[in-house]
Amino acid sequence: MILELLNQFMPAEVAFYVELVIIAVVYLGVFALLGLFLVWMERRVAGFFQLRLGPNRRGPSGLFQTVADALKLVSKELTATEGRDKFLHGIAPYFVIVAALMALSLIPFSAELQAFDINLGVFFVTAVTSIEVVGIFLAGWASNNKYSLIGGMRSGIQMISYELSIGMTIVTMTVLAGTIQLSEIVEMQRGGWFIWTGHIPAFIGFMVFMIAGTAESNRTPFDLVEAESELGAGFHSEYSGMGFAYFFLAEFVNMFIISAMAVTLFFGGWLLPFEIGADIPFVGAIIFVVKTLSVVFLMMWFRWTFPRLRIDQLLTLEWKYLIPISMVNIVVMAILVWLGLTF
Amino acid sequence: MENQMENQEFLADKIRTQEYQLNMGPQHPATHGVMRMILQLDGEEIKNVEPVLGYIHRSIEKMCEKSSYKQIIHLTDRLDYLSSHMNNEAVTLLVENALGIEVNDRIKIIRTIIAELTRMASHQLWWGVMGMDTGALTTFMYAFRDRELINEIMEETCGARLTMNYNIIGGLRYDIHDNFVKRVKEFIVHFKEKLPEYDNLLSNNVIFRKRTEGVGIMTKEQVIAYGMNGPTARASGFECDIRKKLPYSAYGMVDFEEVLRTEGDAFARYKVRIDEMWQSMNIIEQLIDKIPEDDFRMKTKPIIKLPKGDFLQRVETARGDFGVYAMSDGGKNPTRFKFRSPSFANLHGLNKMSENTKIGDLVVNFSTIDVVVPDIDR
Numbered sequence: 001m002i003l004e005l006l007n008q009f010m011p012a013e014v015a016f017y018v019e020l021v022i023i024a025v026v027y028l029g030v031f032a033l034l035g036l037f038l039v040w041m042e043r044r045v046a047g048f049f050q051l052r053l054g055p056n057r058r059g060p061s062g063l064f065q066t067v068a069d070a071l072k073l074v075s076k077e078l079t080a081t082e083g084r085d086k087f088l089h090g091i092a093p094y095f096v097i098v099a100a101l102m103a104l105s106l107i108p109f110s111a112e113l114q115a116f117d118i119n120l121g122v123f124f125v126t127a128v129t130s131i132e133v134v135g136i137f138l139a140g141w142a143s144n145n146k147y148s149l150i151g152g153m154r155s156g157i158q159m160i161s162y163e164l165s166i167g168m169t170i171v172t173m174t175v176l177a178g179t180i181q182l183s184e185i186v187e188m189q190r191g192g193w194f195i196w197t198g199h200i201p202a203f204i205g206f207m208v209f210m211i212a213g214t215a216e217s218n219r220t221p222f223d224l225v226e227a228e229s230e231l232g233a234g235f236h237s238e239y240s241g242m243g244f245a246y247f248f249l250a251e252f253v254n255m256f257i258i259s260a261m262a263v264t265l266f267f268g269g270w271l272l273p274f275e276i277g278a279d280i281p282f283v284g285a286i287i288f289v290v291k292t293l294s295v296v297f298l299m300m301w302f303r304w305t306f307p308r309l310r311i312d313q314l315l316t317l318e319w320k321y322l323i324p325i326s327m328v329n330i331v332v333m334a335i336l337v338w339l340g341l342t343f
Numbered sequence: 344m345e346n347q348m349e350n351q352e353f354l355a356d357k358i359r360t361q362e363y364q365l366n367m368g369p370q371h372p373a374t375h376g377v378m379r380m381i382l383q384l385d386g387e388e389i390k391n392v393e394p395v396l397g398y399i400h401r402s403i404e405k406m407c408e409k410s411s412y413k414q415i416i417h418l419t420d421r422l423d424y425l426s427s428h429m430n431n432e433a434v435t436l437l438v439e440n441a442l443g444i445e446v447n448d449r450i451k452i453i454r455t456i457i458a459e460l461t462r463m464a465s466h467q468l469w470w471g472v473m474g475m476d477t478g479a480l481t482t483f484m485y486a487f488r489d490r491e492l493i494n495e496i497m498e499e500t501c502g503a504r505l506t507m508n509y510n511i512i513g514g515l516r517y518d519i520h521d522n523f524v525k526r527v528k529e530f531i532v533h534f535k536e537k538l539p540e541y542d543n544l545l546s547n548n549v550i551f552r553k554r555t556e557g558v559g560i561m562t563k564e565q566v567i568a569y570g571m572n573g574p575t576a577r578a579s580g581f582e583c584d585i586r587k588k589l590p591y592s593a594y595g596m597v598d599f600e601e602v603l604r605t606e607g608d609a610f611a612r613y614k615v616r617i618d619e620m621w622q623s624m625n626i627i628e629q630l631i632d633k634i635p636e637d638d639f640r641m642k643t644k645p646i647i648k649l650p651k652g653d654f655l656q657r658v659e660t661a662r663g664d665f666g667v668y669a670m671s672d673g674g675k676n677p678t679r680f681k682f683r684s685p686s687f688a689n690l691h692g693l694n695k696m697s698e699n700t701k702i703g704d705l706v707v708n709f710s711t712i713d714v715v716v717p718d719i720d721r
Contacts, residue, residue, distance in 0.1 A: 050484035146365050150387070150702070220478050221550055229373045229476045230702050305544075307551045308478025310703040311387050 031101055034256055035249035036066040041293070042252070042300055049304040076241035081144050084238065088142035093239070093246035095135025100250040100257065102128045107260045108182045110270040110284030121182035122170050125261060126163070129216070132254065133159040136218075136225065139247070140235035151234025154311060155218070155225040161318045162215040162222075168326035169209040172201060172333045173265045176342065186269030193268040197342050201333040206266045208326050213258035214299055215314070217251060221306040224314060259295035260288075267291055360385055369398045373476055373706045376716030380705075387701045392694045400720040407680035412438050412647045413512060415680065419667075420506035422684060423718035425465035426660035428457050431510040433667045436591055437656035438512045441649045441671075448593070449637035450514050452630050455593035456527065457501070457509060459623040463534070464493040465661035466616045466623075469713045473613065474545050476710040477554050482545055489537055496526045512647060514640030527631055531624050538620060546617065555610035559696035559708040562607055569692045573663020573685045574615040575712045579607035585659040597629045609704075612711035648675050662686050662713060686718035 010018065040055070040063055047054025055062030080089070103125050108117070118124060133155060140152015176198045177185045188194075195202050215222035226234035236247045263269060269291075270284030309317065336342055368379035377398040383391035403422065407415045412434070419430035432454055439446065467490040474482025494504040500520045501507035509516055545551050561571070566579040576583050584601040586594040602618040604611040649671035657666045663685030670679040689712045696708045 046480075050481050051488055052484060146363070150365075153386075220480075223478065224703075227478070227703070229478065229706050232371065304481050305548075306479060307474065307545070307548060307554060308703070309550055310554060310701055312701065313550075313553055 027101065027105055031104060031253060032070075032249070034104075035252050036070060038252040038256060038296065039066045039069075039248070041296070042303075045297065045300045046304050049301075070245065073241055073245040078243060079238075079240045081238050084144040085142035088138045089238075092135045092139035092142060093243050093250075095138065096132050096250040097135075097246045099128050099131040099135065100253045103257045104253060106182060107257065108186055108264060108269055109288050110282065117181065117183050119179075119181045122174060122180040122185070125182075125257070126167055126170060129254070129257065130159075130163050132250070133163075136235050136247075139239065143235070143238035145238050147231045147233075148235050148237045151225050151227070151231050151237070154227075155235060157311070158218075158222065158224060158314060159216060161315060162212040162322075165208050165212040165318060165322040165326050166216060168323070168330060169205045169212065170261075170265065172205045172326065172330045173198070175330065175333045175337055176202065182264055182269075186264055186271065189268040189271055193266065193271075193273070195266040198333065198336075199342070201329050201336060202266060204325065204329050205333075206262065208322055208329070209262055209265070210295075210298070212318075212322060213262065214302055215318075217254040217258055217299075219251070219255065219299060220303040221309050222314060223303075223308060224311055227308060229308075255296055255299055256292060259292045259299065262295050263288065263291045267295075362390060368395075373709060374716070375472065375709075375714070378714075378716045378719070382702075382705070384702070389697050389700055389702065389705055392697050392705065394690055394693065396720055398720065399717050401717075403721045404680055404682060408677055411675050412649065412677070415677075416510060416512070417508055419682075420508060421717060422682060422721060423660055423662055423665070423686065423715045424506055425468060425715055426461055426662060426665070427506045428454075428461040428509060429658050429660040430665060431508065432458060432592065433656050433658040433665055435510040435512055436658065437654050437667050437669060438647060438649065440656065441652075441654045441669075442643075442647070444513050444641055444643065446514060446641055447635075447637045448596075449635050450639060450641070451593040452596075452634050453515060453519055453639070454510065455597075456627050456630055456634075457497075457507070458592070459626050460493050460496065460527070460530075461507075462661045463620050463623045464490050466620050467493075469616060469661075469710075470541060470545070473710045476706050477551060479545060479548075479551070482541075485537075485540065485544065489534055492530050492533065496523065496530065499523065499526065511640070513643035514638070518639040519634075524631060524634070527627060531628060531631075534620075534624065538617075541617060546614070552610065554703070554707055555613055555711070556606075556608055558609040558700065558704050559711070560606070560608045561692055561696060563605075565695060566607070566692065569695065570688045571663075571692045571712075572688055573659070573661075574602070574619060575612055575663065575689045575692070577602060578604045578611035578615045580605040583664060585657050585664055589657060591656075591658060593630060594626075596633075597626050599626050599629075609707050609711045612713075616713070646675055648673060649677070657683075660685060662715065662718065663689065682721060684718045684721065686714040686716075690714055690719055 043065070044054040044061065055065035058064040058068055106121055106125050136155040136159070137152045140148045140155065143149070173185070173194060174180050176194055177188045179185060179188065189197070191197070195206055198205070218225045226236070231237070236244055239247065270288040272287055362383055362385050365382045365384050366379065367382055368374040369377045374380065379395040379398060381393040381395060382389055401421070403418050406418055410418065416431050416434045419434050420427040422430055467486045471483035471486030474480070497507055498504045500517070500523050501509040502517065561579045563580045566576045566581050572583045580603055582601060582603060585591075587601050599622050602615050602622060604615055649669065651671055651673040654669045654671065655666060657664055659665070664683070665685055666683030668681040668683070669677045672678050693708060693712060697705045700708070
């Protein structure tokens with residue numbers, strides 16, 4: 001769409017690159033705004049869960065509070081520990097934020113609004129999000145702080161383990177969909193959302209996906225990587241200002257990405273049941289965002305209710321329960337699809 | 344076969360882990376104040392915990408030796424600030440017993456009610472922090488919702504919310520406020536409704552159960568050997584409630600249960616405190632309608648001098664057996680004043696509890712022994 005518009009003004013090749021730049025800038029903006037919005041939402045939700053108000057002074061319902069906080073973080077001094085690995089310490093936040101940004105570019109907001117619709121969609125998202133662990137691990141390693149190191153080690157253990165069940169759940173759903181292109185997965189759900197058409201294995205898959213997704217985005221009950229009461233702030237103890245803000249933003253955007261993937265895989269993406277509002281332009285994007293924020297709300301609900309797991313329990317949960325369940329789930333799904341027992 | 348064995352031994356020799364030290368505190372969210380612990384760790388596993396004390400030492404005992412008995416009462420607030428009333432009571436009872444002052448029932452009953460309210464407020468705060476230590480941040484706010492009501496009662500009657508200084512030698516500083524009885528009754532009704540909520544939110548949570556059950560087990564023998572006391576020891580089945588053993592104030596007049604459990608793990612320590620809140624409400628309910636009309640203060644001499652000799656008074660604070668020992672030469676100051684604080688005694692068990700557990704367990708154990716750092720350091 002943008003490409004056609006640009007083609008009128010400039011030669012085709014230039015237009016292509018200009019388009020890329022425009023999209024990149026737009027996505028950077030979306031990324032920042034999304035991060036700020038989610039931080040605000042978390043605070044408000046936490047406020048209501050905790051019998052208090054949350055931020056409510058700056059702007060309508062305190063909406064600009066996070067903007068003020070972001071400005072504060074930008075203006076803060078970057079502190080550094082002695083004996084840190086300067087290069088790795090500096091580069092670590094970018095791993096995290098670039099991974100989140102790249103994954104965001106694949107999220108199918110609606111049929112028209114998807115920056116990067118490749119036929120390897122799902123695979124690409126899982127591949128890119130797994131880069132994130134490198135950033136967190138580096139941050140923990142390079143900080144020259146034992147608390148950070150423990151956090152980093154935990155992140156390695158935790159995120160790599162839970163990636164397996166996320167991957168397997170996604171495989172389960174692609175068995176049902178028959179494709180791994182994200183936009184096609186959504187289109188496949190025109191007749192009914194996968195959580196409905198795939199019934200039992202899809203539902204189990206959704207549960208596993210939510211548990212593993214929460215672990216993957218390092219949120220309570222799986223926030224061992226930060227574990228405030230144990231490690232202070234874990235891997236990002238030694239980051240200040242924007243270094244910290246990158247981790248913080250990435251955490252929230254990752255939560256959004258996990259939720260968006262859940263919506264895409266299980267809840268029909270931008271579609272409403274019975275083709276309601278299918279003709280109105282851009283309504284798909286709104287539907288998608290509303291659905292995603294509902295799942296985000298679910299994850300916030302987890303965070304403000306549950307205590308944290310211990311490291312060995314975390315691994316027991318993954319290796320003794322989630323992975324066997326997901327493995328059986330793939331087989332069950334395959335048999336169901338083979339016998340045509342899906343709706 | 345032999346080759347294989349050798350190979351394994353060789354590998355075990357090569358791939359060995361190295362223990363390292365981690366300095367937890369003095370500023371750390373889990374230490375609840377300025378306490379420092381030196382952890383000897385093997386990966387996530389704890390090999391040794393060494394608490395380092397003295398970061399908040401104010402030499403209160405020495406200050407007591409320079410102060411008159413009336414002044415000492417106010418210093419005890421700052422030991423275990425969450426059981427400030429019980430600390431005050433210990434000193435007042437010590438002086439009253441030494442001088443043979445018999446206070447009337449009104450004073451006894453009011454002291455007991457305030458003490459039980461303080462105990463509940465302390466346990467509520469502990470519950471909130473316990474949740475936070477395990478990662479559930481919401482509990483703190485729920486606890487403060489209920490604790491606020493107690494603080495308001497205190498504010499109205501005692502004039503202060505936390506360190507009340509309500510006891511004086513021979514009675515109470517002020518008479519109770521007109522609203523006191525009504526407010527306390529309202530609170531009991533409110534809290535009976537809300538306490539099951541605590542169980543719903545935290546005690547019955549699967550993750551919380553997994554985090555606490557079977558963690559940091561102390562047997563009855565170990566508890567006695569380490570000199571632990573209070574709810575921490577009662578969770579291992581050690582009957583050590585001073586309110587039952589050596590009844591003081593109005594505890595002889597009421598019928599209540601000493602909460603005991605036998606498991607001795609973190610969850611038992613948790614559950615004992617929750618059940619103690621029920622017992623506190625039980626005690627208050629029995630006493631609140633029985634406050635007789637009488638003076639709220641007995642006549643005492645303007646300058647208080649203890650007879651020559653040694654005196655000891657024990658009370659049960661929210662943390663356990665709090666002992667006050669005074670040695671007097673007949674003057675208006677004690678020659679030696681010593682506190683036996685429950686937090687200090689309970690802290691001894693931490694290393695034993697945390698043997699071969701994970702870092703997460705240490706935080707849970709530390710939380711369930713419920714220490715107040717100024718009480719350790721004095």
